[in-house]
Amino acid sequence: MSSYQPAPEPGRIEGCGLSIRLGEGAEAFEAVQRLDFTVAPGEFVCILGPSGCGKSTLLGALAGHLIPCAGQLTVDDQTIDGPSPQRGMVFQHHTLLPWRSVLDNVAFGLKMQGVGKAERQRQAREMLQLVGLADFAGRWPSQLSGGMQQRAEIARVLINRPRLLLMDEPFGALDAQTRARMQELLLDIWARIHTTVVFVTHDIDEALFLADRILVMSPRPGRFIEDLHLDFPRPRCASLLTSPAFTHFKRHCLALLRHEEGRELPRLTPLGLPDADHPPLRIAL
């Protein structure tokens, strides 16, 4: 990892009166409404909220896949006007290209920049080493386990040295043990490649374990109802999960989310509404 160049600058996010509409005609609704928030460069922010509250929609707007209908959304004072390698996105289910080897998948971003084959493969190998997949470079994505696929996905996004790392419940489909290991791995990688992270989850433990700061979102229209700053020391390990301070915050989050129970909303995705023509983008948990 010695030759790894640091990210250009972790990005600063600013949202001002941000609203995003989804759906068409009479079906249209505001998935998030008048959000005002800032995320400091290098901050690890979790957006916590129940299913369908619009947290993935906000992430989609940050990635540039969804266009806000009102308000401003900027990264380093530049308005987001489409997807960019500066803002890397990790979905709940991997989006590795099935027809490319793991190595070529990770090198994809560099290929798009026009980096030569030898150089991009060298860098991709380095990234794979970082996520612990060095021995799987030649495999097809379908030959990896779910956790490995997400690790490859993270490597593929980080090779572009993004200002923002956007994660949409990236470990939501993994089993509990793998999820815990992936969370520690993510924090470990983040300690080395310090970028701004926006991590969407509905899992309170996960948010508390990972984040510097938690923005709690209420469902439809999505609004932030709490802004929690966590100062658990880093590096964090599993013992944190049973500490009194952790339990205190967890109780607080549970209370915030509890009075929304009983309202089941359809899932939203960073690409908008789940399309009826295609299989649902994400499996309900």
Add this chain to the structure above:
Amino acid sequence: MTRDLKRWPVRLASLLACLLFWHVAASARLDLGLFTFTYVPTPRAVLDAAWQLLTSSAVLAHLGSSLSRVFAGYAVAALLGVSLGLLIGRSKWAEDTLLPPLEVLRPIPAVAWIPLAILMFPSSELSMVFITFTGALFPILLNTVHGAEAVDPRLVASARSLGARRWAILGEVVLPGALPSIVTGLAIGMGTSWFCLVTAEMIAGQFGIGYYTWESYTLQNYPDIIVGMLLIGVLGMGSSALVKRLGALATPWYRTQRAG
């Protein structure tokens, strides 16, 4: 594998039984009322005729002209079918402008084009190539459209986030994503283009396997009819197998994905 080997003797025996029935029926000039074996040549006569054809110089002319017609028509159909299919599958505008006329033409069997094709093209050679092309175009086109439409939108979104632009998305995501479906279309198209070619040759040809088969009928060389039929079958099967094999080589990830 060993189970497969054990089943081969039965399969072989079944084939031999059919051959034996053919031999007996043709030798005895079996008449079943509804249809008759009176004019059906025996397997032995067919074998002799096949040998005669294969050792004559005419076989190259027949095979050569059939193969070159199929190749020309099929190549144009593959090129046009895949590129139009990708366009229609990925662009609403292309779908609205290109698909309606194609949908109108699609149900017309290629064989029904023969009279018009003879009128439209200056040479019968070109009209036969056109018939072959029409036969192969639609299976290739429709499978490509289907494949391009079914590409996971998340893959496209992800590729854009990684810096891929329009052409890179087409080449890196849409085309490979649609490829298994395109290969299916190409294999089906190969079969239909042979079918159409043979029919066209029977009507308009001067050389070619279809012409040879039809000519044998008019000249009453009955064993040659069956030689022609068998040749058509072998060539069609061989070229379809070739397309499938090449397709499997082009989509190596596909088998592991389905197995896993």
